Amino acid sequence: xxxxxxxVVMTCTAFNxxxxxxxxxxxxxxxxIVYHGLxxxxxxxxxxxxxxxxxxxxxxxxxxPKKGYDTLLRACSLLRDGGARFRLRILGEGPExxxxxxxxxxxxxxxxxxxxxxxxxxxxxxxxxxxxxLVVPSVRDRRGDIDGIPNVIIEAMAMKRPVVGSDLSGxxxxxxxxxxxLLVQPGDSxxxxxAMARIGDDLEAAAAMGAAGRRLVEERFDVRKNxxxxxxxxxxxxxxx
Numbered sequence: 008x009x010x011x012x013x014x015v016v017m018t019c020t021a022f023n024x025x026x027x028x029x030x031x032x033x034x035x036x037x038x039x040i041v042y043h044g045l046x047x048x049x050x051x052x053x054x055x056x057x058x059x060x061x062x063x064x065x066x067x068x069x070x071x072p073k074k075g076y077d078t079l080l081r082a083c084s085l086l087r088d089g090g091a092r093f094r095l096r097i098l099g100e101g102p103e104x105x106x107x108x109x110x111x112x113x114x115x116x117x118x119x120x121x122x123x124x125x126x127x128x129x130x131x132x133x134x135x136x137x138x139x140x141l142v143v144p145s146v147r148d149r150r151g152d153i154d155g156i157p158n159v160i161i162e163a164m165a166m167k168r169p170v171v172g173s174d175l176s177g178x179x180x181x182x183x184x185x186x187x188x189l190l191v192q193p194g195d196s197x198x199x200x201x202a203m204a205r206i207g208d209d210l211e212a213a214a215a216m217g218a219a220g221r222r223l224v225e226e227r228f229d230v231r232k233n234x235x236x237x238x239x240x241x242x243x244x245x246x247x248x
Contacts, residue, residue: 010034014244017041017237020155020177041237043158044230045165053167053221054136056214062093062207065138065168067131067159070101070122073152075144075173077103077110081196082144082203084114091204093119095142098134100125131159135166140206140213143172143182146193156181161228164220169213171202181227187220 010016010031016038018024028035057063068074076097083095097107097120104122111120126134135141141163145154156177160170164181170188172178182188189202206213 010037013037015039015240017240019043021180022177023155039240041233041240042156042227043161044228044233045161045224046230047165047225048231050165051132053165053217056139056168056210056217057137060092062091062140062203062210063138064093064095064140064142064203065098065134065163066095066142066144067098067134068143068157069099070097070103070107072103072148073146073154074099075146075193076107078146078194078196078199079142079144080107080110080114080116080120082199083116083120085196085200086203087116087119089200089204091207093203093207095120096134096138097122098124098126098131131162132166135159135163135168138168139210140188140203140217141168141170142199142203143170143178144191144193144199145173145175145178147175154178161224164217165224165228167214167217167221169206169216169220171199171206181220181223183219183223185216187216187223 011034018040019042021040024038024040027038066079086093108122143157143160147153153176160181163170170182172182172190173193174190175193179190182190184190191198191202
């Protein structure tokens with residue numbers, strides 16, 4: 008009903024656009040993808056990947072089931088058992104915190120994983136700069152809720168960091184296997200640990216993926232360009248009677 012009554016419909020992922028076109032095929036021409044974005048002119052120059060002999064991983068988001076952090080902790084356990092040298096920092100708070108801390112303790116991950124809690128947005132940028140890569144292990148929760156394209160993916164790519172993410176919803180639109188990062192099946196701890204190991208084993212390739220991610224953000228997620236597209240669509244819709 009909302010699509011039928013609208014002159015223009017904008018959504019921020021191709022996944023969403025396809026869904027809307029399927030439920031309102033007679034109005035498919037109204038539906039447009041306009042990605043969200045970043046003010047790239049306000050960002051500092053991305054720092055190079057850090058040195059050291061440990062791969063520094065970062066995960067950012069509310070501690071809720073759809074973020075898949077239980078899968079991530081199990082992947083870290085496998086990664087440790089395989090002899091990888093790494094650390095993971097999880098930024099965020101939420102109702103799953105106690106459960107995740109208990110799981111981390113059961114898996115004996117205290118030397119590898121830190122649940123940091125809530126941080127300010129400026130601190131997120133600093134954490135990205137101190138990390139080698141971002142991991143986004145999203146899943147579909149029991150109610151069917153899923154991520155779209157989490158903002159932190161775009162932020163990490165803007166900082167030239169590769170991303171390991173789930174092949175789910177809008178994530179594959181930006182995490183392109185072997186180009187800007189690696190994709191894994193949602194909820195698969197073994198596949199996730201293997202992908203994280205691949206990044207850690209070849210930081211030169213990781214840096215190349217990070218650079219490609221930055222180019223993708225400049226092309227599709229520049230907020231100034233995307234606002235101009237919104238204005239164009241709204242102006243055109245205003246002329247339709």
